[in-house]
Amino acid sequence: MSSERVLIIDDEPQIVRFLRPSLTAAGYEVVVAVTGGEALKAAATQSPDVIVLDLGLPDMDGKDVIRELRSWSKIPIVVLSARDREAEKIAALDLGADDYINKPFGIGELTARLRTALRHAAQKSGExxxxxxxxxxxxxxxxxxxxxxxxxxxxxxxxxxxxxxxxxxxxxxxxxxxxxxxxxxxxxxxxxxxxxxxxxxxxxxxxxxxxxxxxxxxxxxxxxxxxxxx
Structure with a gap:
């Protein structure tokens, strides 16, 4: 079982209702933010180990959240978004996201990608x-x-x-x-x-x-x- 803390940044209630119990059952401690402003505050105060980020937030674009986070943090970021254009994926990854998953998605794929992102972060800390x-x-x-x-x-x-x-x-x-x-x-x-x-x-x-x-x-x-x- 995992003991890592995951920060979900998504304003879709149905996505949060699905992710919270699914990730909790997988052993993660779950923190939720529904706006970019809340997300940046939670990232600074809640010490998440990994972030699941939707790009379509009500107060700011998710790519701006990535840009701001990467100015001070190396927390792994897995983008989870309905935006499936290559340009959006490339922009998010170039800004520093670690992975990108399209909605709709399977929880098995998401948890596998989270494990990979966490493993990569651990490897990078030790190079x-x-x-x-x-x-x-x-x-x-x-x-x-x-x-x-x-x-x-x-x-x-x-x-x-x-x-x-x-x-x-x-x-x-x-x-x-x-x-x-x-x-x-x-x-x-x-x-x-x-x-x-x-x-x-x-x-x-x-x-x-x-x-x-x-x-x-x-x-x-x-x-x-x-x-x-x-």
């Missing part, structure tokens, strides 16, 4: 430098990658790209975030360049059609490193 997932072993500090015990030869840029994905394991990274981290702010529009490198990495990490996918595509948004491989 993720070693990751084992399935047959893959990535040693970021040692600049070494093995697959099924065999060394994987990567170019310096391929390794840098993989390291960014690994450090953010389970989190959706937008094209812009990845390009800025690996190639710098002057290359934020070089999507084809990124696709080529992602393709090369996938080929080296997926030697056969039956092998698992370590790098997942979020269509129109970016990529997510999949560490949920046994």
């Amino acid at each position: 993720q430098t070693r990751l084992k997932a399935g047959a893959l072993d990535v040693d970021v500090l040692g600049h070494a990658v093995t697959l099924a015990g065999k060394p994987v030869k990567l170019t310096p840029k391929e390794f840098e790209l993989l390291a960014v994905l690994v450090r953010n394991s389970g989190r959706v990274l937008t094209h812009r975030q990845i390009l800025t981290a690996v190639w710098g702010p002057a290359h934020t529009e070089d999507l084809q360049y990124l696709r080529v490198f992602i393709g090369q990495l996938r080929q080296k990490l997926k030697p056969s059609a039956q092998a698992p996918d370590y790098i997942l595509t979020e269509p129109g948004i970016g990529y997510r490193f999949n560490a949920e491989i046994g």
